Amino acid sequence: MRNPSSKSGKQGAATIEASKTTPCCSKVGLKRGPWTPEEDGLLSAYINREGEGRWRTLPKRAGLLRCGKSCRLRWMNYLRPSVKRGRIAPDEEDLILRLHRLLGNRWSLIAGRIPGRTDNEIKNYWNTHISKKLIGQGIDPRTHKPLDPAPLKLASSSKPKDIDGHNCEPSPVISAGEEISSSSQVVVTAKDKEIARFEDHVEHNADHAPSTVYLDVMVTGCDDGHGMSNDEEDLNCYGGDDVFSSFLNSLITEEAFPVHNGDSAIASSASVIAFTASSSALPLRSDCGSGMMSSAAALDENKTGNSQA
DNA sequence: AACTGCAGCAACCGCGCGCAG
DNA sequence: GCTGCGCGCGGTTGCTGCAGT
Structure with missing residues (x-):
């Protein structure tokens, strides 16, 4: 933990210049900056007592x-008993990568699938870490696609490496190069078409509730990473989340983190297709997660994250 | 030993959503 | 339908500690 007595640039300056800025809530007279052990104790004791x-x-x-806000953040990211401290394990890192490829910068959603980790931490x-590694490998961390499309054609001759630097087959989204003709790439291309169809479907039904619902569910899942116990919420997610849960869980269990394995990566793609196909017909609730984005925004994000050219 | 640069991470900020009145 | 409030999320900032020189 940071030294509470230290003066902090942004934070300290903000305190001094509180009148200049437009605070989100009244900060006049409120303490800012690093938390002291005493404050942590007070907050923990109160929440343990009152919830x-x-x-x-x-x-x-x-x-x-x-x-x-500050109290909530402190509790969520640091004081909660379920928060796991310490280094992110390689399997967790792999899962983060996987989920990010699927969900984009939906950190809370990603965090909700990684027990003990917070959105802020992830x-x-x-x-x-990961962003820099991907950039170092010539991969756009935002889209998971090559920064420079040209090297795609070299994929067969120079195998890309995973985030740990291991040799690996190209992951489907990253290598969604339609021109590549290896067998695995053919499958990937088919997957991309399937996703494109899904997006097309969503686009054409953007005004209709069912699509809205299923897209929202797909994007949001169950926001169980905040303000509640991960394990409990995973189990308590209402029926509608089952599909999303099982889909995401399939990423965790089926693939067992082999980013390097092209086949399992394809399995993941198949999961995407299976999920989108099945969920479209389900009357799912869509109010899971308070930070839910609009369907239109979700569509945009989805397109950006999964099928950006 | 002193200095510098950088990586890691806690904390802050603004925005948007859901809900109640 | 409108407005204000409470809350959560994602982006960003900047302090701390460590490695390199």
Whole structure:
């Protein structure tokens, strides 16, 4: 933990210049910057006693000179008992990569699928580790596609490496090069067409509730990474999330993290297709997760993340 | 030993969504 | 339908600690 007594640039300056900025909530007289052990203790004790929620009024009730947002963030990212501290394991890293390829920068969703990890932690890890590795490999960390399309044709001669630097077959999305004719690539191309059809379907039905619902569910899943126990929420997600859960779980279990394995990567693609096909017919609830984006936005994001040319 | 540069990560900010009145 | 409030999310900032010189 950072030294609480240290002066912080942005944070300290913001305190000084509180009147200049437009605070999200009244910060006049509120403490900012690093948390002290005493504050942590107060917050933990209060939440253990009274439970989470009502963040706006929590600081006052808990005797803290912090804004509710700050308390929530501290609890979610650091104090929660379920938060796992320590280094991200290679399998977790692989799962993050996988989920990011599927979900994009939906850190809370990704975090919800990795027990004990927070969205902030995953986001940080992505930006500081994985993103750089991918860039180093010539892969756009945002789209998971080659930064320069040209090297695609070299894929067969120089195998790409996974994030750990191991040799591996190109992952389907990354290598969605339609011109490549290896057997695995043929399958990938078919997958891409399937996804394109799915997107097309969504686009044409953007105004209709069913598509809205299933797209939202696909994008949001169950936001169980925040404000609740991961394990419990995984189990308690209502029926509609089952499809999404099993789909995401399939990424975890079926593939067992072999990014390097082209076949399993294809299996993942098949899961995408299977999921999109099956979920389109299901009357799923769509209110899982408070940060849910609109279907249109989801569509845009989905296209950006999965089939950007 | 002192200095510099960089990586890691905790914390802040603004925005958007859901909901109640 | 409109408005305000509470909350959650993603992007960004900047301090800390460590490695390299």
